[in-house]
Amino acid sequence: MVNGSPMALRGSYVRLILQEWRQGWRPGLAAVIGYSLGYGFWVTISSIFVEPLQNEFGWSRGEIALANSAGLVTAFAAPLVGRLVDRVGVKPVLIVGLILISLSHVALSQLNGSLFYYYTAYFLLIAFSTTTSSMTFSRIIVGAFSRTRGTALALLRIGSALSYSAMPPLLYLVIGLFGSTGGFLMLAALNVFVSLPVIWWLVPGKTLPPKGDAGTIVQEVPKPWRLLVLEPKIIVLCLAAVLHIVPIVAIVSQLQPLGVSIGLSPAAAVGAVSTLGFANVIGALIAGAFVDRFWAPAVAFTMCVGPMIGCLVLVLLGNDVSVALFYVSVVLLGIGLGAEGDIIAFMVARYFGLRNYATIAGLVTLWTVIGIAIGSSLIGQVYDAFGNYRIALIAAAASFTCAGFAYLMMGKYPEEAISD
Helix, strand or coil, X not given: CCCCCHHHHHHHHHHHHHHHHHHHHHHHHHHHHHHHCCHHHHHHHHHXXXXXXXXXXXXXXXXXXXXXXXXXXXXXXXXXXXXXXXXXXXXXXXXXXXXXXXXXXHHHCCCCCCHHHHHHHHHXXXXXXXXXXXXXXXXXXXXXXXCCHHHHHHHXXXXXXXXXXXXXXXXXXXXXXXXXXXXXXXXXXXXXXXXXXXXXXXXXXXCCCCCCCCCCCCCCCCCCHHHHHCCHHHHHHHHHHHHHHHHHHHHHHCHHHHHHHCCCCHHHHHHHHHHHHXXXXXXXXXXXXXXXXXXXXXXXXXXXXXXXXXXXXXXXXXXXXXXXXXXXXXXXXXXXXXXXXXXXXXXXXXXXXXXXXXXXXXXXXXXXXXXXXXXXXXXXXXXXXXXXXXHHHHHHHHHHHHHHHHHHCCCCCCCCCCCC
């Protein structure tokens, strides 16, 4: 086998992955475990509490769901938490956050039928949970890995996918035996006895770039807020992220009724929802491996083309779309969804360095969460106005196209600087 052949290159890349994981397995493992039980985990399993709370306290689903409006807290808290991470480090922020989250779960286990108490405890849980978002755990990864950073970021998604699949049945069993009180105490225990020790023992006090990292800009002091907010490339990256993720989440929020509206059976439409998780992981792995080896904006552009094609297929075929093509479109959307988080995290570190990483990631989170709140509402209103999803799908395809070109506007990587 000659040097430079595809097989040789793959072997070299695998060896590089193993080498970096031998050096950074402790923070890498901590990030995977912590992220799998972090804020995204709560978003995934929170619906399991709806019926138990209804039965125990007589609340309506609307009253219970109203607490979810606290999710906007994460949008405005993210840049603040990010700034704190950049100033004091990710470890102390995570430790304090996990303690406060555990106390919030304990508070929720003591519900007494008062909606005001429920809303207050839920608000505190969501506010503190911002410390365990992808922003903080990806900061651990980008600080521990350099040449295989994209692949390491993808592993965060794999860990979370496994957790989101395995934990809900266990939580459902606990709630069935001990009610919502048992469920909330189980979540508190996971934080206290799993996440907290893992972060305490495996995450270093300082998350500086790995020695010899030639792919990260080094800065001594975080830049002032006003300089970051007005930085043109940060604005472009935020815009690209919004144009990329908002239409995907909006479509996913209406995916089952979308399938039914174009002629699929309810069962077939629900089956398409199930494929999203697998496609999400595939997208993360593809994006992670490719950004390590190719120009990240080009990878991001490619990952926008797939969802755009998926939307156009649904628009052009309409009610004539087959189940197989609908599933293909959903897989393209899922791959785009899985790729976005890893690409953004990689590009923040690669273009702006680690000193301001969490602050910039927080700014991206701010605009994407606001965009998701608006987009998820608009897609339902568009359907009410036109009686179908065609206009929404056309708008989504246009958004993906704009997102792809916005990524390309990031330009070439900055001059590389070797860390101490």
